[in-house]
Amino acid sequence: MQYETRSRSILKAVSWRTLATITTAVIVFVFTGKVALALTIGFLEVFAKMGLYFVHERVWQKLHFGKRNVPAFVVWFTGLPASGKKHLADGVFKQLKKERLKVERLDSHDIRPLFPTVGFSPEDVDRHIRRAGHLAAVLEKNGVIVIASFVSPFRKSREFARGLAGNFVEVYMKTTPEACEARDEHGHYRAARAGELTHFPGVNGPYEEPQNPQVVIDVEQTALDEAVRQVVRYLKKNILNKT
Amino acid sequence: MQYETRSRSILKAVSWRTLATITTAVIVFVFTGKVALALTIGFLEVFAKMGLYFVHERVWQKLHFGKRNVPAFVVWFTGLPASGKKHLADGVFKQLKKERLKVERLDSHDIRPLFPTVGFSPEDVDRHIRRAGHLAAVLEKNGVIVIASFVSPFRKSREFARGLAGNFVEVYMKTTPEACEARDEHGHYRAARAGELTHFPGVNGPYEEPQNPQVVIDVEQTALDEAVRQVVRYLKKNILNKT
Numbered sequence: 005m006q007y008e009t010r011s012r013s014i015l016k017a018v019s020w021r022t023l024a025t026i027t028t029a030v031i032v033f034v035f036t037g038k039v040a041l042a043l044t045i046g047f048l049e050v051f052a053k054m055g056l057y058f059v060h061e062r063v064w065q066k067l068h069f070g071k072r073n074v075p076a077f078v079v080w081f082t083g084l085p086a087s088g089k090k091h092l093a094d095g096v097f098k099q100l101k102k103e104r105l106k107v108e109r110l111d112s113h114d115i116r117p118l119f120p121t122v123g124f125s126p127e128d129v130d131r132h133i134r135r136a137g138h139l140a141a142v143l144e145k146n147g148v149i150v151i152a153s154f155v156s157p158f159r160k161s162r163e164f165a166r167g168l169a170g171n172f173v174e175v176y177m178k179t180t181p182e183a184c185e186a187r188d189e190h191g192h193y194r195a196a197r198a199g200e201l202t203h204f205p206g207v208n209g210p211y212e213e214p215q216n217p218q219v220v221i222d223v224e225q226t227a228l229d230e231a232v233r234q235v236v237r238y239l240k241k242n243i244l245n246k247t
Numbered sequence: 248m249q250y251e252t253r254s255r256s257i258l259k260a261v262s263w264r265t266l267a268t269i270t271t272a273v274i275v276f277v278f279t280g281k282v283a284l285a286l287t288i289g290f291l292e293v294f295a296k297m298g299l300y301f302v303h304e305r306v307w308q309k310l311h312f313g314k315r316n317v318p319a320f321v322v323w324f325t326g327l328p329a330s331g332k333k334h335l336a337d338g339v340f341k342q343l344k345k346e347r348l349k350v351e352r353l354d355s356h357d358i359r360p361l362f363p364t365v366g367f368s369p370e371d372v373d374r375h376i377r378r379a380g381h382l383a384a385v386l387e388k389n390g391v392i393v394i395a396s397f398v399s400p401f402r403k404s405r406e407f408a409r410g411l412a413g414n415f416v417e418v419y420m421k422t423t424p425e426a427c428e429a430r431d432e433h434g435h436y437r438a439a440r441a442g443e444l445t446h447f448p449g450v451n452g453p454y455e456e457p458q459n460p461q462v463v464i465d466v467e468q469t470a471l472d473e474a475v476r477q478v479v480r481y482l483k484k485n486i487l488n489k490t
Contacts, residue, residue, distance in 0.1 A: 012313020
């Protein structure tokens, strides 16, 4: 939470007075041609108005007019493992950070290690995603923009997350298991095909496509930079620049 | 997230100019005795400085000097069921809200219904509290003060929550199962004694007392208002008013 300190108000008063008194003295001189008068009036003004400016600042610090709140929202990236969610979400996150917005990044890879007992059964995955959705919604409610990336293969878990959030933007990474396997650096797809990983979305577990995603990224046809632009454009048009 | 709009800067410029130009005109009149000169200079000043003031405001809007961040923290109320956590936490929450701080309230009674599959086995309770601790820490990291109340009977779960948070204030409701049972409006203690509820802290399940709580409330000896004051006093002294 931010507020303005007294020293900020004092420094503003000084910087303004320097600017303003020079202007006054110049005006008085132009109209009267008297240097001494211009300087005397300027001198008096310094003392009279410096204090006045400080009081004016403190009064305005209490007023809320014109302090605009940027609306928060949740951007939820869903798609098969190795569909590129993480890279895209990171790109969007960086872009919003650059605009000095308050953003939090939630990613499966960061949260799962904190809770090692959470497994990959459909029940565990559903519960995990619901929790992440709840976390995202509470952050959003507190004015924080959330960029979340989770495979989140089940529609019902994503709809739960959507239901808790105020403004939920679902981004679907549209691709195929084959294309993802070719990209997969960790060998997860191969392991799943060999039966070493179970419940693996796209191989031996389901991935339920979103029915009404707000943004669809055609993964094979879209360069990363262009995908970032697509998502940011959607957010600006529909949320950030909407009044 | 908040920022200042252009219209706020415009209105501030107008309100300041009114105040300031009257002062200038009075000074000029006092020194020259000429009403016309005082008004002319005042008139010119209005135009020259109104624009200047607006520009000055916009430049300061970019500067971060003197915009002080209030530190966030997590206040974690722990204690037996019916020890009075919820009432005390609500009281502290209201007090901080009154001071216009950004505060979020997390309570077991609000979160559990969202996740009906979470049970009361030691494993489930531990997992639940770790999740709540994670939620609290992420909020804190984003500048939100968190007021959390959970029985949280296990030391290891509370220490997990403490480890994730930056500034963790543990408030221990010191009382006895007997006193809690006398206060218990829901008949949970009776049900636990009858064996209808299992793993019930203080009856047929453990409650591990905090070893180094930041605040200890002697529940039977302390009125609610006084308990709220004790917690708020601790927060002001150790966090809020500390620079």
